[in-house]
Amino acid sequence: MATADELTFHEFEEATNLLVETPDAVTTSRSDQLTPQGHLAVAVGSGSSYGADDEVEEESDKTALLQEKKQQPEFWTFGYYQSFFDVDTSQVLDRIRGSLLPRPGHNFVRHHLRNRPDLYGPFWICATLAFILAVTGNLTLLLAQRRDPSIHYSPQFHKVTVAVITIYCYAWLVPLALWGFLRWRKGVRERMGPYTLLETVCVYGYSLFVFIPTVVLWLIPVPWLQWLFGALALALSAAGLVFTLWPVVREDTRLAAAVLLSVVVLLHALLAMGCKLYFFQLLPPGHLAPLPQATSLSPSMLPPPTLTRSMATF
């Protein structure tokens, strides 16, 4: 392990100098290396808030490949952002599979991301989820209108905006807060540093993937089935998050670890329930007939559209 420590420490020094010197070996690894190059690109390029000492603790088992260095692009160049999209189709699919099947020993960041987080997955999974939420919520309204013609159907385009803002804020601000909290607590831990911001965002982004098929399955108009699917998805998703965060928080005090994990799970549950209620809740048909304002079916009671045109839409 002495060699490993030397290499680790050596690399730590190199990391801070990489912006000014040109290394001799330039390689880009694809799928079969455990090198933390992408990791370094994040840590060094941003400059301000990443402590390079965190990287020392994390790279203790990646030492064999630390010989290779590639030039770290500046954060104002396009190449810097390209390093976040350095993934292949097979890698993205593998990460999605990993998020769907969380296992207690398997840490998503270590086993699937291998310290090379990407932004492709989180960004497009959030986009897909937001649009699928809006579309299937509207479809639910359409199908309900077929069953019960007194319901007024409308495209409800504003829900697209709501969905996009909600999902993106959740998937990017909550990891930011979590990362900040973990860094604040890192003084308590000796062994393992917190994940970088990008890795946290990645974990959250991929964990949202399981909601995409769930939302499509919520089209089935059987309430208990919907809650069952929702609970299943929440369990899978939250399990993935907990198993990934556990190695980091278990060295903290019991109280802090328990509070953190339960807040993470609680926020996830709130997101799932909020989406279900806002996009999919329809008032039961019995309430609609006498009152004109009941024809608007989103839970926030909107000003009533005219009733006469509602019959002739489809």
Add this chain to the structure above:
Amino acid sequence: MAEAAESPGDRGRASPRPLMRDLKAVGKKFMHVLYPRKSNTLLRDWDLWGPLILCVTLALMLQRGSADSEKDGGPQFAEVFVIVWFGAVTITLNSKLLGGNISFFQSLCVLGYCILPLTVAMLVCRLVLLAEPGPVNFMVRLFVVIVMFAWSIAASTAFLADSQPPNRKALAVYPVFLFYFVISWMILTFTPQ
């Protein structure tokens, strides 16, 4: 847009010619989208007039009437515009970040021109909606939108897929699929006032 270099003496005579030439170029690209072949015309002589015309047409047709309540209806003109242009820019950035070798404006050009089948679908849907409403009406519109959606994707993939490294093609094509899916959804759920 490539403009003819005018010498000072030609000023009065030269102005109608570039307009006709540009219109012909736009029309030629429309034909290339409708009958997609492996050709480079869209990529080589890119222009953004076609996408602009298509986007404005689509947004005007999708716009809901002002009598509807603001919150419950279909997209406004600005919303369609934002979705089309912001979506196209995002897909282009995504494609370039993944390592594609297509230029920014070429990609915008291709994505914009490939909205043409969906604009045709919108026109057809508006005509079909003049008939009496019912499940047949909906089925016809659904069929037309699905066919045009597949056409748009086929056309844009024919132009864009070659610009990506082979192990990332699916990553670059999926956002295109999502983009046209959202536009198709907006067209299908259009309800007249």
